[in-house]
Amino acid sequence: MPLFQNASFLTTVAQLRDLPGDALCEVAFAGRSNAGKSSAINTLAGRVRLAYVSKTPGRTQHLNYFTLAPGKYFVDLPGYGFAKAPEEIRRQWEGLIGPYLSQRTPLVGLVVIMDCRRPFTELDRNLIAWFRPNGRPIHILLSKADKLSRQEQTKVLRTVQAEIATWGDGAYSVQLFSSLKKTGVEEAEGVLARWLDIPLPVKAALLPAAPGKISANTKKTPPG
Ligand code: GDP
Numbered sequence: 001m002p003l004f005q006n007a008s009f010l011t012t013v014a015q016l017r018d019l020p021g022d023a024l025c026e027v028a029f030a031g032r033s034n035a036g037k038s039s040a041i042n043t044l045a046g047r048v049r050l051a052y053v054s055k056t057p058g059r060t061q062h063l064n065y066f067t068l069a070p071g072k073y074f075v076d077l078p079g080y081g082f083a084k085a086p087e088e089i090r091r092q093w094e095g096l097i098g099p100y101l102s103q104r105t106p107l108v109g110l111v112v113i114m115d116c117r118r119p120f121t122e123l124d125r126n127l128i129a130w131f132r133p134n135g136r137p138i139h140i141l142l143s144k145a146d147k148l149s150r151q152e153q154t155k156v157l158r159t160v161q162a163e164i165a166t167w168g169d170g171a172y173s174v175q176l177f178s179s180l181k182k183t184g185v186e187e188a189e190g191v192l193a194r195w196l197d198i199p200l201p202v203k204a205a206l207l208p209a210a211p212g213k214i215s216a217n218t219k220k221t222p223p224g
Contacts, residue, residue, distance in 0.1 A: 002046030003189040003200065007074065010065040016099055019063075023106035024071035025196050028063075031113030032121055033079035036143035039179035040113055041066070041076055044188060061092055063100060072196050075107075080123050101131055109137040109171075109195040111188075116142035116156050116176065120163070137171035139191045140164070145176040145183060 013019055031037040045066065064076040077097060101107070110131055114124055119142060128138060140160060145153050153176050164172040173191060177184035193200050 002044060002185065003193060003198070004044055004068045004074070005046040007045035007047065007066045007068050010067045010073065013063040013065065014061075014096070016096060019100070019104065020065060020073070022071050023073060025108045026065075026073035026075050026104075026106050027109050027111060027192055027195055028075040028077055028101065028107060029111045029113065030077045030127055031079060031143075032081040032115070032123060034081075035079070035113045035115045036141075036177075036179060037076065037079060037113045040111075040141055040143060040177060040188075041074060043179040043182060043185060044192070045074070063096065068196065069198060072198065073106075080127070081121065098130075102134060107136065109139060109192075111139050111141060111192075113141045113143050113177075116145050116148055116153065119156060119160055132167065132170060135170060137173075137195065138164075139172075139188070140174040141177040141184070141188060142174060143177050143179070146178040146181045 011018075011020065029037055029041055045068075061078050063078075066074040066076070068074060077100075078092065101110070112124060112128060114120065119140075131138065142153075142156060142160065148156065157174065157176055160174045164174055175184050175187045175191075177188060190200065192198075
């Protein structure tokens, strides 16, 4: 059961002044168009089509907010990389996304989704280089991991780990993720729950047996 199963679409924001005023903390999701960002948000939120709302015409250049708990949000940023007029990109960046990423107080971290077969495109690097001076953590999801063999997965993970180790002291992390196979979900939930200060459900297996109850493994098997 996904941790953020109760997520629901809240609003689309086109201007800074419309950002929700009641936010306690929020995590932004960024990535190249087609990297698997909507699928990842849907997988984490346990919904089939939640983040596809962001792909509705008219909403693709905006910030889309999803509520996880009161005042706690996922924010879906517009995908980058599709050919756009430089003027349009500049306007979008300077008017909304740039100021949002650098000044939004409740923003507690950035998830960057990168197709594991093509990590660190130039635009990914630009975004990360630009965000890092803010001192907030970045978690990279290497998406579509199912497209690679185990060996290739390990290789790309190590390469990206080696690169982020050069970024210095910030809280930077990376993991493999597949929306198709639902792998990496718990690992991502762990990071996001920590950032958002949402308690992780205690696994039943880790709970001590209730007093007076005989647990399955201590029950004596009758002889014969
Ligand atoms: P976005 O543009 O970054 O939001 O990307 P989408 O989530 O829409 O995904 C782009 C394409 O990649 C779609 O055809 C998805 O079905 C596919 N895709 C997304 N996640 C996965 C995954 O984990 N595995 C595979 N094999 N395909 C995926």
